[in-house]
Amino acid sequence: MDCSRLEYIKNVNNDNGVWAYELHPIGEDFQLNFKKGKGVDNHAFNLPKGSFIILSQKRPGYERSLTHVVELVNEGSEDKPEWNTGTWGIFRWVKVHWIADFTDVSRIPLDQKEMRADWGFRNTKAKLLSSPSLMDQWGSIDKLRAHLGEVFN
Template sequence: MDFGRLEYIKNVNDDNDVWAYESSPIGAYFRLNFKKSNNTGVDIHAFNLPKGSLIILSQKRPEYERYLTHVVELVNEGSEDKPQWETTGTWGIFRWVKVHWIADFDNRSRIPLDKKEMRAEWGLFNTKAKLLSSPRLMSQWGSIDKLRAHLGEVFN
């Protein structure tokens, strides 16, 4: 995996007590959903995420902490995915992704903890992808290269 393309982290949630995208093995493709909400620009945000970028997926099951569960690659341009978006429903906005890394869901103790590995307190999450080069992360890491090197160790 080319960690130089690791650009984003994104919150994913499942309303059930299961891991989102758990059944998608390395090499699989799936629709990465973005939750629609009023006047937040989620559609524009999802549309503009660049093809080829790697995104870390972070998720929290109700009784657990937040974990890093996947690294996925955006495989299409937003213009290729948008014609398939649903105009109704909460989760109609998506981008097609390919799985490059997935956590071992059978052993929760081996799944990387978001707070420990990212060294950031995110506050409230939405489903937009956040830049890894954000001021909040860079105040902890100093440079995106240091963060990417660390994450390379975590995901290998």
Template sequence: MDCSRLEYIKNVNDDDDDVWAYEIYPIAAYFPLNFKKNKDGGVDNHAFNLPKGSLIILSQKRPKYERFLTHVVELVNEGSEDKPQWGRDTWGIFRWVKVHWIADFTDVSRIPLDQKEMRANWGWYDTKAKLLSSPSLMSQWDNSIDKLRAHLGEVFN
């Protein structure tokens, strides 16, 4: 997988503790990636402005487990194309994505661990996509997004 367009990492979880979020979508499948609304509307604006073509790593934690890197997805539309379909409920904000890589959920021991592979301790307080080039993450990678992307290319291939 070409990791040169890896730009973001996003927290995802399923409401059911016994399943992985988005596990039913195989490579090349499309699905709506949800973002949880907040009161100030910042998530709406954030989701709307994520650029088409960017790759997003999905990270999720299930009870009794650590946080795992479970998917790499590509934003396939502009925010303006997806927004007319948004609903008014809490999870009504979404962007259409295409799966480029998915973990093997049949063997949890083979799913890459977020903290081990990313070398960072993330704050997972919302559902916004965080830039991989953030100062806190780049300090772990000698301020080189290329080093991080090369490492992730080995993880996801």
């Protein structure tokens, strides 16, 4: 997988006690949801097509884990007409490029171990990998992407 387009990390959760998006294999498209909140619609709308997003999630009983790498396949203007008024009505269409092996949870990369920073889990927005909290740990986005290339390949 080409990690040069890794741009964001996003917190995802499934309230049903299972891994979110685990049934979507490599190459499949799905709707990546964003929980409604202040500025979320504008944020989701403006994420650039072609960017890669790492999905980080915390399943009950497990540490926060890196479970997917997805690519934004549409512009926000293409997805917005399908949005609805529900709590999770904001979404962007994404394509799976990497997915964790959910049959062996011991092999799923742990967020804290691999990212080496507390980048924050307080909202549903995608955070830039070049954020100060991550760059304090890595020094440059290229070093972080090289490390993640080892994790995801």
